[in-house]
Amino acid sequence: MKKADDQLPVNTGRQHANTSRSGTDNVMNNLLESLHHDDFEQLAADIKQSLEAHRHWMQRITTALVARQPLEENQFIAVDAHLHCHFGRWLTKIFQDELFQQGSFLRIEQYHRQLHDAARTLIYQLNHHAEVDIAAFEKFMQLQKEFFDMVMMLFEFSVLNKQQFDPTTRLMNRRSVDSVLANEYSRMQRADDYYCCVAMADIDQFKQVNDLWGHDVGDLLLSHTAKIFNDAIRRHDTVSRYGGEEFLFIFPDMRLEQAGLVVDRIRKQLANSSISHHSHLHSVTASFGVTQLCRHCDIKGSVKRADIAMYAAKESGRNCTVTVDSQAVVGQTSYEHLNKEITELIRQHCKRVAPGTD
Structure with missing residues (x-):
């Protein structure tokens, strides 16, 4: 043989x-x-x-x-x-x-x-x-x-x-995007010169759409918004349905100033779009909060900071983008330590992205 x-x-x-x-x-x-x-x-x-x-x-x-x-x-x-x-x-x-x-x-x-x-x-x-x-x-x-x-x-x-995707928007669901956040956070811990930003978005007056036109229109609006968001980002960026009418963006290798401009451009694209349902045109806007994924605090703290910025955008009249610099906030180390005093400190450092800047 x-x-x-x-x-x-x-x-x-x-x-x-x-x-x-x-x-x-x-x-x-x-x-x-x-x-x-x-x-x-x-x-x-x-x-x-x-x-x-x-x-x-x-x-x-x-x-x-x-x-x-x-x-x-x-x-x-x-x-x-x-x-x-x-x-x-x-x-x-x-x-x-x-x-x-x-x-x-x-x-x-x-x-x-x-x-x-x-x-x-x-x-x-x-x-x-x-x-x-x-x-x-x-x-x-x-x-x-x-x-x-x-x-x-x-x-x-x-x-x-x-099964890690939301069936309505066909975007990642919250559980799966958490693993992406963890991966980006790990990369940030290993390299001092690596930056990553996150953004929270919330569809404006979404409850009124559901109450007035029904959940079918609400689902169409969610699907439409998701497509606008997903088509507008880079391939290595991430957007997910974070819950209800909220969306979370992850922008690897991007600093805050650039992320604010990118997100505001996405905001304008959404505001200039509409959906048609039974001969009715429905416009849609959203409010956005942008911040850095911070290496000196936990992931929940960074997401919460973006959430606070998003609500500041709501209070500024909706359909706008607000950024908050994590380096300007002293004392925020974890989600559990995010008390009213620190929340107010974050709100004080929120800055609205000027309309018309690209």
């Missing part, structure tokens, strides 16, 4: 240094921050379809080995066979987006390439009427298991995170 190494050289593909579980978690956090509800649905569907195609590929190899029937297609014998199967074509497609050129996806690509290389070794032996090497076959089966486990982990993640 010959050794597998005596047959065809196996191309091990790209080597990826960080294969730890923490690396996988970072990729998942990046996906959660960057993908929309529809993206997760498409990701789950694509993985399921591609994996089923790979099952068929696996079945054809097994049948061929048992029946001693040669295989001649490129997906079995080409040096770049991993690019010719359905799964390989899907990977090539998603790698056009740099978001997927990391962590778990690169490791799946590595397993997939090695799996095809191992299969090519077996098929080379089969097509040349040689005895199939048992060690090579065992290696092939082990790679298949590792590949399948990795893809299933990604599939389960995509399916699970379809």
Whole structure:
């Protein structure tokens, strides 16, 4: 019985240094921050379809080995066979987006390439009427298991995170956005020169819309507002439905002055839009509060500071943007310590973004 190494050289593909579980978690956090509800649905569907195609590929190899029937297609014998199967074509497609050129996806690509290389070794032996090497076959089966486990982990993640979105707005819900906040807070703790801002938004007079026009119109207004918000932000920004008619924005790598201008531009886009329902046009505005995610206080404290700024915007006449600089507030270290005195101090440092500034 010959050794597998005596047959065809196996191309091990790209080597990826960080294969730890923490690396996988970072990729998942990046996906959660960057993908929309529809993206997760498409990701789950694509993985399921591609994996089923790979099952068929696996079945054809097994049948061929048992029946001693040669295989001649490129997906079995080409040096770049991993690019010719359905799964390989899907990977090539998603790698056009740099978001997927990391962590778990690169490791799946590595397993997939090695799996095809191992299969090519077996098929080379089969097509040349040689005895199939048992060690090579065992290696092939082990790679298949590792590949399948990795893809299933990604599939389960995509399916699970379809449930992390609010069904009305199709934005992240509060529970899932908390993990994004925690990730940004951790990044801030590790780098002194890293900045992140958060913003709270509340639809103006939303209760009156529900009372006057009904919850169907209210849901349409929420969905419309969410689309305006989501379309207006960068891909690595985040907007979520935080509760009721409230929304939370996260702006990584952005200072307060810039965040205030960005949010006020979003405010104007919303105010200039409307929805139509049974021949009635409904306009919508919102009030916004913006602040920094602060490395010297807890996450709840920063979100609460944005919330106070948002209510200051409400009291300023609604449909405006108010910022508050965390560095101007002394003594706020946690949500629990946010007493009336500190709340009033925060209110005193609230500044309205001047209309017309972009």
